[in-house]
Amino acid sequence: MTNYPLTWPAGWPRKTDAQRADARFGRKDRRTVNYTNGGSTSWTTTKALTVSDGVKRVLDELARLGARPGYTVISTNVVVRLDGLPRSGQREPTAPGAAVYWQDRARAPRVMAIDRYRAVADNLAAIAATLEALRAIERHGGAQILDRAFTGFTALPPPAAARSWREVIGVPAGERDMAAVRAAYRRRAQTDHPDRGGTHDAMAELTAAMRQAEHELE
Structure with missing residues (x-):
């Protein structure tokens, strides 16, 4: 978060x-x-x-x-x-x-x-x-x-969190560098956040994906 x-x-x-x-x-x-x-x-x-x-x-x-x-x-x-x-x-x-x-x-x-x-x-x-x-x-x-x-x-978790966290955040399958994952998260948040034209559901899914990434990689 x-x-x-x-x-x-x-x-x-x-x-x-x-x-x-x-x-x-x-x-x-x-x-x-x-x-x-x-x-x-x-x-x-x-x-x-x-x-x-x-x-x-x-x-x-x-x-x-x-x-x-x-x-x-x-x-x-x-x-x-x-x-x-x-x-x-x-x-x-x-x-x-x-x-x-x-x-x-x-x-x-x-x-x-x-x-x-x-x-x-x-x-x-x-x-x-x-x-x-x-x-x-x-x-x-x-x-x-x-x-x-x-x-x-x-x-x-979001009700229909079927996609993997990598797909939601937008990082390749082999990426394990948390700095790169966080950078990708921030880029995606620029479009998914409701204040930037996105939706609450999209931002919720992105946030949940970031928590999953932190749990797996840290």
Whole structure:
């Protein structure tokens, strides 16, 4: 999977533009003015979330869940910073979904993806809120329930993945160089990605093929 562009989990349903909604997530900003007579006035305002706010919420919740450090990928259609995380201050992409991939304490791969809202920051905040709710299950002694809940939060193979990963990515049968495979993947993503004229199904198949390649070659 890639942190940019968005790698949507294969088999997960997508929202259309008409189905997306404005979110109610926000960031509380408390201001205080101190007066010379010793008094003060404070008030709280709610500001729209930034992408950085959403990323921080996701990372904080994953840390509380015990996700393995260094095995988290936050995938969006927002251009990333040098550290690989989405950069704030950009125009909203046409596909504002967000997907988060990580490994839990037992090294099991997990993924959660949401594209219900019109802003990337809000979809990230929704993922964080969902993680917080699931963490509450664990906190109240429902570890087994939590594990069962997470069985639905794994990347599923595409329903009709009949072609080999080499055919999908476009590499010859004898190619075993991962650098060459990743280069071919990026070239194919330029045409298969929905933002570049492709389809969600084509990108899902390509992403699944890349995971198969990594499993076989690495």
